[in-house]
Amino acid sequence: MTYAVRYYTKTGNTKRLAEAMAKELGVEALPISEPVNEAVDYLFLGNSYYAFNIDPEVKKFVASLDKNKVGKIVNFGSAALLNSTYKKVKEEADKVGIAMDEKEFHCKGEFKGIHKGRPNEEDVAAAVQFAKQYK
Numbered sequence: 001m002t003y004a005v006r007y008y009t010k011t012g013n014t015k016r017l018a019e020a021m022a023k024e025l026g027v028e029a030l031p032i033s034e035p036v037n038e039a040v041d042y043l044f045l046g047n048s049y050y051a052f053n054i055d056p057e058v059k060k061f062v063a064s065l066d067k068n069k070v071g072k073i074v075n076f077g078s079a080a081l082l083n084s085t086y087k088k089v090k091e092e093a094d095k096v097g098i099a100m101d102e103k104e105f106h107c108k109g110e111f112k113g114i115h116k117g118r119p120n121e122e123d124v125a126a127a128v129q130f131a132k133q134y135k
Contacts, residue, residue, distance in 0.1 A: 001134065004036050004070075005029040007046030008058050013078040013109035013119055014046040020124045021076065021105075021131040032061040041071040042101070042134055045089065048079045048109065054088045062092035074101045074134070076127065078109030078119050105130040 003025040007018035015029070021044055022029035029046075036043060043065070047058045062073075073093050075086050083106055090100045107123040108115040119127075 001042065002038070002040045003027050003042050003044065003134070004038065004040040005044040005046070006032045006034065006036065006061065008032045008055055008061070009046070009048070010050065010055075011109065011111060014048055014076075016119055016124060017076060017078060017105070017107070017127045018044070018046045020128050024128045024131040025134070032057060036065060036069060039069045042074050043070045043072070044074045044076060044131070046076050047085050047089065048077045049085060054085050054092075058089070059092050062089065062098075063096060065093075065096055065098055067097040070098050072099045072101045074104065076105040076130070078107050078123070079111075103130075103133075 005018050005022040007014045009015045018029035047054050075089050086104050093100050105127055108118040110116055110118050
């Protein structure tokens with residue numbers, strides 16, 4: 001199996017998860033400003049809610065993906081208030097014809113004092129365990 005890990009973060013929470021998952025998968029976690037140029041079976045895409053939606057940069061990134069290079073998108077992230085961004089990311093992935101894996105990883109993230117210290121070490125360990133199932 002081949003993997004890529006990309007993330008979008010404003011606070012650094014999702015980056016922490018991305019780096020831990022990428023290390024487990026043997027790849028480098030890169031921001032979504034870095035295109036996916038190589039063919040991969042799984043693209044792990046880290047993101048979160050901002051103003052009750054995924055960031056326009058995430059939408060633009062998904063729109064830029066080549067369906068002939070990305071087998072499936074695996075959604076992951078952290079958020080203080082809302083949980084899964086799966087449906088929002090799937091809407092964008094459907095537009096370019098890329099399948100979404102049914103499984104995703106999500107944990108709480110700290111924002112303005114809410115869920116202080118999250119993602120914590122347990123959250124990061126859970127993200128690594130989640131990534132292991134793809135090996």
